[in-house]
Amino acid sequence: MKLEPIAFGKQVPLSVRYEGERGKAGGSGFVSAVVEEHPEAVESEPNDTPESATRLPALPVALSGRFDRPNDRDFYQLPVKMGDRLTFAARTRSLGSPCDVRLVVFKPDGSKLAESKVEGASEGSLDATFPDDGPYRLLVEEINRAGGPGLAYRVVVEPYKPGFALAVDTDRVSAKPGESFEVKVTSVRRDYAGPIALAVDSGGLTSEPATIPAGKNEAVLKGNVPTGKQPGGPLPALPEAALPAR
Numbered sequence: 001m002k003l004e005p006i007a008f009g010k011q012v013p014l015s016v017r018y019e020g021e022r023g024k025a026g027g028s029g030f031v032s033a034v035v036e037e038h039p040e041a042v043e044s045e046p047n048d049t050p051e052s053a054t055r056l057p058a059l060p061v062a063l064s065g066r067f068d069r070p071n072d073r074d075f076y077q078l079p080v081k082m083g084d085r086l087t088f089a090a091r092t093r094s095l096g097s098p099c100d101v102r103l104v105v106f107k108p109d110g111s112k113l114a115e116s117k118v119e120g121a122s123e124g125s126l127d128a129t130f131p132d133d134g135p136y137r138l139l140v141e142e143i144n145r146a147g148g149p150g151l152a153y154r155v156v157v158e159p160y161k162p163g164f165a166l167a168v169d170t171d172r173v174s175a176k177p178g179e180s181f182e183v184k185v186t187s188v189r190r191d192y193a194g195p196i197a198l199a200v201d202s203g204g205l206t207s208e209p210a211t212i213p214a215g216k217n218e219a220v221l222k223g224n225v226p227t228g229k230q231p232g233g234p235l236p237a238l239p240e241a242a243l244p245a246r
Helices: none
Strands: 011-018 027-034 040-042 061-066 073-078 085-091 101-106 112-115 125-129 136-142 152-159 163-168 180-190 196-199 210-212 218-224 240-242
Touching: 085 101, 101 125, 101 152, 112 125, 136 152, 163 196, 180 210, 196 218, 210 218
Parallel strands: 040 061
Antiparallel strands: 011 027, 061 152, 073 136, 085 125, 085 152, 101 112, 101 136, 163 180, 180 218, 196 210, 196 240
16 A cells, blocks of 8 residues: 655544443544644633733744634743744634634734734734744634634744745535535735646546636636535635746
C-alpha cells in the first residue's frame, strides 16, 4: 500500500468510536482533524480581558479557541520583539464552524496596532509590524458577538512572507451528480500581484481551469460533480491554488 503525504492545513476525515454510558454499547461517528506544520496552542479561560490573556509560546503557532457564550472574546499575549512582522490568518467557515471572526492587535498602551477587515468571504486576516518590544495582545471575537459550543475558530500566527490566502463565498453548493456548480473565490494578497491558478480536486470533485488575473482579487470557479457521486456533503475546504510556472 502506498501512503500519500498529507498537505499542511488540510482537513483529514476520521472515524471515531465512543463508549456508551453504564455499560451500554457505544456508537461511532465521523470527525475531521486539521494537519498543521506549526506547534499547537489552545485558549485558556478566562481570557476575556487583556490582563487575563492566554500567553502564547514561541512563534509560529496555530491557536484554537471557541466562543462558548454570547459576547465571549478571547485575548492572547504575543511573544514578539521590536521589528517582528507577523501574519494572522483565521479559519472558521472553511472548517465547518458557523462563525466569522474579527482580529485586532493591541499595543502595550491599549491602542490598536492593526485590525482585520470584515469583507466578503474573507475569514479574517491581517499582518502587523511591531515597532517596539511587547507586551502586545491579539483579540479574537465573533463579529456578531454570537456564542455556543459549535462556534470554534483557528488562527495561524507566523512570520510574514509574500503570497496570498484564498476564501470561497459559500461552504455548500447545490448540484446533482453529473451537474456543475460555481463559486466565487477571493484572494488576500501579500506583496504578490501576479496571476493565481485555481482548481478543485477533492472529494471526487473536479473543476474547469480558472485564474484570478494579475492585479485582481476574485474569480469564479466552475466545479463538476461526477456521475454516480452521492448527493449531499460539504464543499471541500478551499480550492487549490498555484503560482504560474516560471
